[in-house]
Amino acid sequence: MPVPADPNAAAYHELGPDLLVRGEGIRVWDDEGREFLDCVSGTFNLILGHNHPAVVAAVKEQSEHLIFASSAFQTAPTNQVMTLLAELTPPNLTRVNLRSCSGSTANEGAIKIAQLHTGHRDVVVPFRGQVGQSLAATAYNGLARMRAPFPPHHPGAVHVPDPYCRRCFYRQHPDSCGLWCVERIDDFLTYAGSGSTACLIIEPISGVGGNVVPPPGYLQRLREFCTERGIVLIFDEMQTAFGRTGELFAADHFGVQPDIMTVSKGLTGSGLPLAAVITEERFVGMDRSLHGFTYGGHTLAAAAAAVTLEIVRQPPFLAQVRTVGAVLLDRLLKLKDEHPCVFDVRGVGLMLGVEVADPDGTRSSPLAHALHRALSDRFVITRVSEHGQGNVIEMRPPLILTEQDAHLIADRFGEALETLPSTVR
Ligand SMILES: Cc1ncc(COP(=O)(O)O)c(C=O)c1O
Known part of the structure; x- marks a missing residue:
């Protein structure tokens, strides 16, 4: 289907920058072939990933x-x-x-x-x-x-x-x-x-x-x-x-x-x-x-x-969620030790949140948005809590996440944190 020159002209809301064309597992691709890691499972709904x-x-x-x-x-x-x-x-x-x-x-x-x-x-x-x-x-x-x-x-x-x-x-x-x-x-x-x-x-x-x-x-x-x-x-x-x-x-x-x-x-x-x-x-x-x-x-x-x-419902499926969730949580907790702006890392299974704050512990939505942008730059899709008004990066990858991909996400999370201003990092 031909893509209109400016789809925003017809849209009630301004559209996001990327046009997705394909999804598989925890990954989606845009029309330019860029690959994204979907750490929020669509809208927290794709527990089996894209196109299971x-x-x-x-x-x-x-x-x-x-x-x-x-x-x-x-x-x-x-x-x-x-x-x-x-x-x-x-x-x-x-x-x-x-x-x-x-x-x-x-x-x-x-x-x-x-x-x-x-x-x-x-x-x-x-x-x-x-x-x-x-x-x-x-x-x-x-x-x-x-x-x-x-x-x-x-x-x-x-x-x-x-x-x-x-x-x-x-x-x-x-x-x-x-x-x-x-x-x-x-x-x-x-x-x-x-x-x-x-x-x-x-x-x-x-x-x-x-x-x-x-x-x-x-x-x-x-x-x-x-x-x-x-x-x-x-x-x-x-x-x-x-x-x-x-x-x-x-x-x-x-x-x-x-x-x-x-x-x-x-x-x-x-x-x-x-x-x-x-x-x-x-x-x-x-x-x-x-x-x-x-x-x-x-x-x-x-x-x-x-x-x-x-x-x-299969017990091995649920056991795998617990195992991979623990791997990702552990990696994120290590990042908390290295980065004072990470105020808290919490969650159960593969429902994780990374709360960021100013050095005195004050909630900082701008900081959360800076981290969200840095993650987007690394093709990691996340969301900011409270419909974008909060200070927690929400992480809910599809439940079919592998340990290898959990490490890849954590690596990119660490790189994203490194890009934040040193005063808060
Ligand atoms: C906890 C919770 N309840 C209710 C809803 C509303 O669901 P829907 O968007 O399908 O109406 C959402 C959507 O994000 C949700 O996260």
């Missing part, structure tokens, strides 16, 4: 028979995906709603189910929580910048401090704090909410918020807290599911069962749109007309998801 052969084959095969079926019908792939999700998620999660095609709409579906079931309204979200970009999800997002341009259509959002120990809201230390970030949620519910709390939605590891890994015991205590108060606990596992942490779900990694789980992103392995809300038996009952989207449960995407789930 099993996904390509499943989609090709399905497309020969039936590309789309309305949700009024069953198809073999959608039946398979629902059965697999019910089987693979924690045992209390038995019912799968496959009528969404994005993380935002799956989260809204989970919230609707919780509100309908409890008869309550408020949605509790941690400060750095990312719920999505649809209008309701926008209102629930933790970051004020994402909400600011829009009127408050959904006032039932209660934002509470998150378990970010390196920059604790309560100026406490994780060894001795007694988890105020759970205990004091009561104050927010009493004084900042409507008095009617339906659910708390949390990413077990805050992704966009800066790869914030909660301290030991946090999610367990949060689980108890919600149970004690009849608050539905929703895990948003968009970024953490399907092996990202080295376990199938972050719920498994932390040993905590939510009442409802939402998944999307990695579900289809190489990037077809599909999302699911997986609930306990007791939540069945929301009328189908109350939450469903034309492309929810898409047949082609479901075919991709079915093969993806069969791949990621």
